[in-house]
Amino acid sequence: xxxxxxxxxxxxxxxxxxxxxxxMYEKTVYNFAFxxxxxxxxxxxIMQETFLSVVKSLHQFxxxxxxxxxxxxxxxxxxxxxxxxFKNRHFVSIDDDEDGMYENKQVVDWSSVPYKSTxxxxxxxxxxxxxxxxxxxxxxVFLLRDVEEFSTxxxxxxxxxxxxxxxSRLHRARAFLRNEINEAFRK
Amino acid sequence: xxxxxxxxxxxxxxxxxxxxxxxxxxxxxxxKSHLDECANCKNYFQTVxxxxxxxxxxxxxxxxxxxxxxxxxxxxxxxxx
Numbered sequence: 306x307x308x309x310x311x312x313x314x315x316x317x318x319x320x321x322x323x324x325x326x327x328x329m330y331e332k333t334v335y336n337f338a339f340x341x342x343x344x345x346x347x348x349x350x351i352m353q354e355t356f357l358s359v360v361k362s363l364h365q366f367x368x369x370x371x372x373x374x375x376x377x378x379x380x381x382x383x384x385x386x387x388x389x390x391f392k393n394r395h396f397v398s399i400d401d402d403e404d405g406m407y408e409n410k411q412v413v414d415w416s417s418v419p420y421k422s423t424x425x426x427x428x429x430x431x432x433x434x435x436x437x438x439x440x441x442x443x444x445x446v447f448l449l450r451d452v453e454e455f456s457t458x459x460x461x462x463x464x465x466x467x468x469x470x471x472x473s474r475l476h477r478a479r480a481f482l483r484n485e486i487n488e489a490f491r492k
Numbered sequence: 493x494x495x496x497x498x499x500x501x502x503x504x505x506x507x508x509x510x511x512x513x514x515x516x517x518x519x520x521x522x523x524k525s526h527l528d529e530c531a532n533c534k535n536y537f538q539t540v541x542x543x544x545x546x547x548x549x550x551x552x553x554x555x556x557x558x559x560x561x562x563x564x565x566x567x568x569x570x571x572x573x
Contacts, residue, residue, distance in 0.1 A: 324571035335554045349558045381562055413537055423549040432550055451544045483543045
């Protein structure tokens with residue numbers, strides 16, 4: 306059965322169809338939430354909140370966008386709400402120091418780094434630490450555009466930002482993460 | 493899937509368009525000559541690409557218990573079969 310049919314059945318109250326929709330997207334939602342908050346418990350909590358919203362509001366889904374786009378908008382909102390609970394947490398400011406991000410700092414030869422697989426715990430730690438320093442607003446744009454491969458326009462819609470704001474946040478986030486990883490390799 | 497072939501001219505065109513510059517402007521000619529020779533820029537683009545690739549591949553498994561808790565919360569656990 307195709308997705309449109311399943312959505313229609315779920316909207317009409319078919320619980321089996323709703324269960325199918327949840328199973329189709331739960332891994333995606335859980336992984337995206339984890340990528341934003343870097344914490345398995347929080348990711349599970351966000352996944353639960355997201356699907357509670359889906360069950361409650363599926364009747365409002367008009368089919369003008371893809372269901373996945375609609376879902377990402379919901380999970381993104383829940384991730385931001387979760388992040389705002391920790392207002393006092395300090396994130397590195399990358400709004401002003403654009404020149405610093407492109408300075409010719411000593412670049413390590415990444416091809417000589419021994420742990421290049423993302424299954425490697427050392428590399429995972431470096432990736433976690435680097436992205437945790439970015440504020441959730443930047444993380445979100447990087448993950449939607451580069452990792453989940455939404456277009457700039459779709460990312461802007463999901464994150465409720467203008468297209469120039471997405472572009473600006475994206476290139477700053479990319480440069481920041483690349484520099485943080487490079488610094489970690491230098492140690 | 494075959495990767496899209498892109499010429500140097502297209503790269504420069506894209507950069508210059510983003511800058512609002514004409515392809516033959518002084519700025520664009522300087523960018524082209526810089527990109528031809530700059531190992532630093534080449535390294536920058538390669539390492540950004542690797543960075544994105546690592547974050548893309550870094551996924552975690554959804555534990556069975558988390559799936560079960562979700563289905564119970566949504567009262568859909570009787571619809572599993």
